[in-house]
């Protein structure tokens with residue numbers, strides 16, 4: 099970083115004056131936590147006892163044989179508590195909130211995964227928790243809303259604007275301004291105003307630290323390439339950090355190609371040509387926006403990759419040529435998912451499957467004495483509705499229809 103909070107020309111902290119002091123205090127608390135020799139070990143201990151860390155590095159023997167190139171290893175972030183790497187970040191921020199003496203956390207969530215992770219953390223630490231969610235997303239993500247509420251969080255549906263993520267972000271900031279003394283805003287990825295990208299990256303580096311140790315122990319040398327999907331960028335930045343100084347290790351980020359880059363229905367910021375520099379949501383990055391700075395509609399089969407911005411840390415690494423980007427389409431993702439499930443008995447999240455697509459395209463180019471690592475950011479159980487639809491499973495459809503009828507009957511009986 100050159101200027102504080104900047105990565106090359108990207109990042110910064112564009113926040114309302116009233117929050118300056120809150121951000122300053124958060125920055126100080128973070129610096130003190132980093133300097134405290136007990137803090138990181140306490141974090142590692144918590145992740146070990148509550149979230150199955152270190153997560154395994156699995157040799158995908160059947161897939162490796164099939165492609166006949168380098169050995170494929172999978173870093174199993176899906177085995178974290180709540181099913182994804184998001185646990186690393188929220189539990190870390192939970193420790194920081196405890197240290198700051200705050201008692202309440204808020205977050206905004208689109209797909210609901212970050213909301214569930216935050217509500218889980220709040221339950222564990224005994225914090226009050228409010229989650230902001232666009233009204234539209236509340237409708238679409240009922241199972242996640244159900245769990246957030248069961249975990250004790252208040253879920254606030256946001257009815258303004260397009261009733262999706264960006265409106266929820268505005269509401270969450272409004273709440274923070276009103277309650278900043280007792281409340282911490284839990285950022286879900288390596289985006290937003292400084293110090294959030296640096297802080298989230300610091301917690302997520304646990305992935306890269308482990309992966310580097312594990313591949314050296316198992317394979318005896320560094321991998322040729324690392325693949326990670328990129329929504330906001332936190333799982334990618336997490337694993338890449340373990341290998342940034344190893345110039346021989348190629349780092350590949352994979353974005354949501356949706357219906358194809360030419361269709362406009364995608365979320366490819368760095369792999370496509372539709373994004374441009376802008377300042378929004380408190381930071382400077384490459385946004386999918388039109389010439390007037392209006393944010394474009396994005397699309398991906400994977401809700402977690404469906405985002406207009408991208409980490410300033412990754413934009414900088416991309417400009418330096420250290421990380422390269424590509425995009426995987428929805429159709430390619432479904433094919434890679436099916437192959438991985440059948441070959442290895444592992445069910446990647448739709449997000450993670452993007453990384454598998456690019457790895458499968460390229461692994462055959464490398465000799466068998468080399469290795470690659472795919473970061474499996476999460477597990478696919480949460481995607482059962484989308485995956486069953488995509489594979490048009492008729493008995494699943496019937497199951498849903500029967501459930502619907504049961505409820506309709508029940509409602510009729512109740513009102514009789």
Ligand SMILES: *Cc1c(COP(=O)(O)O)cnc(C)c1O
Pocket residue numbers: 182183184211286287288327328329330331332333334402403447449450475476477
């Ligand atoms: C949220 C999520 C992502 C996208 O977030 P990043 O910050 O880009 O890592 C990717 N995979 C899974 C499983 C997720 O839940």
